[in-house]
Structures are given as C-alpha cells and as structure tokens.
Amino acid sequence: MKNKQIEKAILNLISDPYDKDNCFYGHIIAQCEIHIDDTFDGIAGVGYWNDMFQLYINPDLFTIFTLKEQKAILIHEAMHIIFNHISRQSDKVHLQWNIATDAAINQFIDNLPEGSIYPETLGKEKDKYAEYYYEYIDINIIKRCCKSKISTNTCCSGKLQDDEIYSNIDSHTLWDKSSNDKNDNFSKQACQSMIDKAIEKSIGNIPTPVQKALKLLNKDSQVPWQKILKRIMGNSKKYFEPSYKKVNRRFPNRIDLPGKKAIFIPTLVCIVDVSGSMSNKEILKGIIEIQQICKLTNHKLVVIQVDTEVQDITTTDFKNHKFTRNGCGGTELYPAVDYINKNKIDNDILVFITDGHFGFYSWLKMPKVPMLFLITDKNCKINLPTKRSYQFVLE
Ligand SMILES: [Zn+2]
Numbered sequence: 001m002k003n004k005q006i007e008k009a010i011l012n013l014i015s016d017p018y019d020k021d022n023c024f025y026g027h028i029i030a031q032c033e034i035h036i037d038d039t040f041d042g043i044a045g046v047g048y049w050n051d052m053f054q055l056y057i058n059p060d061l062f063t064i065f066t067l068k069e070q071k072a073i074l075i076h077e078a079m080h081i082i083f084n085h086i087s088r089q090s091d092k093v094h095l096q097w098n099i100a101t102d103a104a105i106n107q108f109i110d111n112l113p114e115g116s117i118y119p120e121t122l123g124k125e126k127d128k129y130a131e132y133y134y135e136y137i138d139i140n141i142i143k144r145c146c147k148s149k150i151s152t153n154t155c156c157s158g159k160l161q162d163d164e165i166y167s168n169i170d171s172h173t174l175w176d177k178s179s180n181d182k183n184d185n186f187s188k189q190a191c192q193s194m195i196d197k198a199i200e201k202s203i204g205n206i207p208t209p210v211q212k213a214l215k216l217l218n219k220d221s222q223v224p225w226q227k228i229l230k231r232i233m234g235n236s237k238k239y240f241e242p243s244y245k246k247v248n249r250r251f252p253n254r255i256d257l258p259g260k261k262a263i264f265i266p267t268l269v270c271i272v273d274v275s276g277s278m279s280n281k282e283i284l285k286g287i288i289e290i291q292q293i294c295k296l297t298n299h300k301l302v303v304i305q306v307d308t309e310v311q312d313i314t315t316t317d318f319k320n321h322k323f324t325r326n327g328c329g330g331t332e333l334y335p336a337v338d339y340i341n342k343n344k345i346d347n348d349i350l351v352f353i354t355d356g357h358f359g360f361y362s363w364l365k366m367p368k369v370p371m372l373f374l375i376t377d378k379n380c381k382i383n384l385p386t387k388r389s390y391q392f393v394l395e
Pocket residue numbers: 076080101102169170171172
C-alpha cells in the first residue's frame with residue numbers, strides 16, 4: 001500500500017486506544033486485498049473474487065475526509081463484508097438493496113460523513129436487518145436518497161445524472177461483479193473465517209453488531225423464506241385481471257379499454273399452532289410474517305388454528321382483520337392437514353407457524369404440496385418430512 005493517509009487510517013483503526021470495536025473492524029479491513037485506485041468510481045467499495053474480499057479505495061476522494069470520517073468509511077466497508085451484503089443481494093433490486101444495507105449498518109457507526117442514510121431516513125425503526133428495510137422502502141424515499149447524492153456530488157459530474165443512481169458513502173457496484181452462486185457459498189465461508197481471525201487478533205472482543213452478523217451467518221439458511229415462497233408461487237396457476245396500465249391487445253388505440261395483466265395466485269393455507277406451548281408473542285411473530293404474504297400476493301388466504309383439533313378457520317387478507325387466538329391445548333398439526341384433506345380445501349402451499357415441538361409420526365397422509373415450517377423457537381429443529389418442505393427460524 002502506497003498511500004500514507006489511507007495506511008494511517010487503517011492502522012489507527014486497528015490500534016484505536018479509545019475504541020476496542022474499531023480494532024476488530026481494522027482487522028477485518030487488514031485481511032482484504034486493498035486496491036488504491038484513483039480511477040475507482042466511489043470513495044470506497046468492496047467485492048469478492050479470487051477467493052478474497054477486495055477493497056477499493058479512491059485516494060483522491062477518501063482523503064477529502066477527516067481521519068474520524070475515514071475510519072467510519074472503513075468500518076462501513078468492514079460491515080458490508082461481515083453482514084455478507086454482497087451475497088445476500090441475490091435477485092433483489094440493486095438500488096433498493098443498496099439503500100437498505102447502508103441503513104442497516106450505518107446505525108452502528110459513529111462519525112460518518114454528513115448525509116449518510118439511517119433507518120430514520122427511511123422512516124423505520126432501528127435494529128433490523130437489511131432485508132427488513134428492503135421490504136419497506138417506498139419509491140419516494142428511494143428518490144430522495146438518490147437526489148441527495150446528486151445535490152452533494154454535482155461537483156464530480158458537473159451536471160445532474162439521472163435519478164436512479166444511488167451512491168452515498170461508498171460504491172456498491174463491485175457487488176454485481178462478485179455475485180454468483182459459486183461465489184456466494186465461498187464468500188460466506190471466507191467471511192466466517194475473517195471474523196474468526198479478527199476475534200482472535202482483537203483478543204476476543206466482538207462488537208455487538210458483529211454478534212448479530214454471526215447469528216445471521218450461522219442460520220440454517222440464508223435464503224429468506226419469502227424467496228422460496230415467491231419461487232413456488234411462480235409455478236402456480238395464472239389468471240388475468242383487467243388493467244388500465246396495460247394496452248388492450250384487440251383495440252390498442254382505445255385507451256378507455258383496459259388491457260390484461262397476468263397474476264399468479266397460489267392458494268395458500270396457513271396453519272397456526274395455538275397449542276399451550278406457543279406464547280401469544282410467538283403467534284404474533286408468525287402472524288406478522290403471514291401479513292407480509294398477503295401484501296406479497298395481495299390475496300386472501302385460509303388461516304387454520306389448531307392444537308389437538310382444529311379450533312378456527314378464517315379466510316382473510318388481514319387488511320381489516322384482527323387475529324384472535326382460539327385454543328391452548330397440546331401440540332398437533334395433523335388435525336389441520338386432515339381437515340384440509342377431508343373438506344377438500346384447495347391448497348398449493350401449506351405454511352405452518354409452530355414452535356416445532358411436534359412429531360410427524362401421527363401424519364397418516366403426507367401432503368404433496370410444498371410445506372414451509374416457520375419455527376418460532378430458535379432452539380428447535382424439525383426433521384423435514386418431504387423433499388418439498390422447508391424450515392425457517394423466525395427471528
Ligand atoms: Zn455502503
């Protein structure tokens with residue numbers, strides 16, 4: 001490394017006498033392959049290839065900032081690595097994911113340059129993962145985040161660029177270059193081993209945000225269950241709905257006639273375990289997830305409450321519906337499945353909300369449709385009964 005100022009910032013991070021957490025992040029940065037590149041389009045940025053995390057720094061832009069801000073920018077990069085934001089991007093909309101990831105990590109970093117994005121900027125609460133902010137960013141906020149870049153960075157471009165460019169403290173453009181299925185697994189492993197080394201070097205001190213990141217890394221699946229659901233939904237039945245946004249194919253000049261919009265609607269049946277071992281809080285956690293599905297499908301679903309027998313059946317889109325718990329007995333989920341079979345309730349996907357304290361031995365007829373088990377007890381793991389079943393721990 002040739003640039004003295006950048007070197008100083010990294011060393012200062014590693015041996016920060018005032019903040020042990022900084023030491024940890026410094027050791028993450030030190031394990032990257034560092035490229036000082038004055039043609040790099042951004043202050044800094046990380047990527048993953050050649051089995052290594054790559055850190056790019058544009059010296060001309062980086063050295064404009066004070067030492068405190070430089071350290072904050074480096075921590076920002078370290079956190080993108082630790083939280084595995086590169087591979088978690090997968091098929092998300094980049095612009096939205098860029099803003100969401102920045103909001104997710106900036107809340108833990110002091111001394112960031114002015115104009116950085118925080119959960120407050122998005123009108124959202126703190127302490128959530130990037131996926132959460134991603135789901136809830138609305139278009140106006142995206143526009144605002146992008147515009148703030150334009151007004152502060154006009155000096156670089158000379159004129160206004162189009163609205164869809166977001167680059168705040170750093171550039172996330174290297175993420176696209178990094179991401180592919182093969183890399184994703186390796187980057188996860190590389191990230192884990194980097195964290196292990198940094199823990200060792202900073203004598204066991206693990207900053208709180210890193211503890212969260214570790215939890216995420218160690219989760220059974222990095223794939224959010226909504227993604228699986230979306231994939232299954234793609235294969236479900238299709239029907240057409242009139243839409244004025246689409247041109248009418250038979251009469252393309254008649255703007256007064258609606259066109260057709262294809263919609264995929266799977267029939268979703270949600271089975272809620274209301275046995276005594278499920279606390280109301282656990283049930284609520286699951287219901288919040290189900291509300292998200294309704295938002296996703298914009299369609300009603302069937303909710304069945306079950307303990308040792310079916311306690312309640314409701315068809316709802318949760319818009320004007322409050323969930324009321326019925327039942328508090330032993331844990332059995334099969335009565336709900338049995339009920340669906342006997343009453344021939346249409347179903348393409350079964351979603352179970354349960355603490356996982358049940359067995360499949362009583363399941364006489366195994367459903368053939370995909371089953372998603374959303375587990376509320378993080379210490380519980382179930383033995384999945386079919387190839388088309390999945391389990392996810394609700395955080
Ligand atoms: Zn960033």
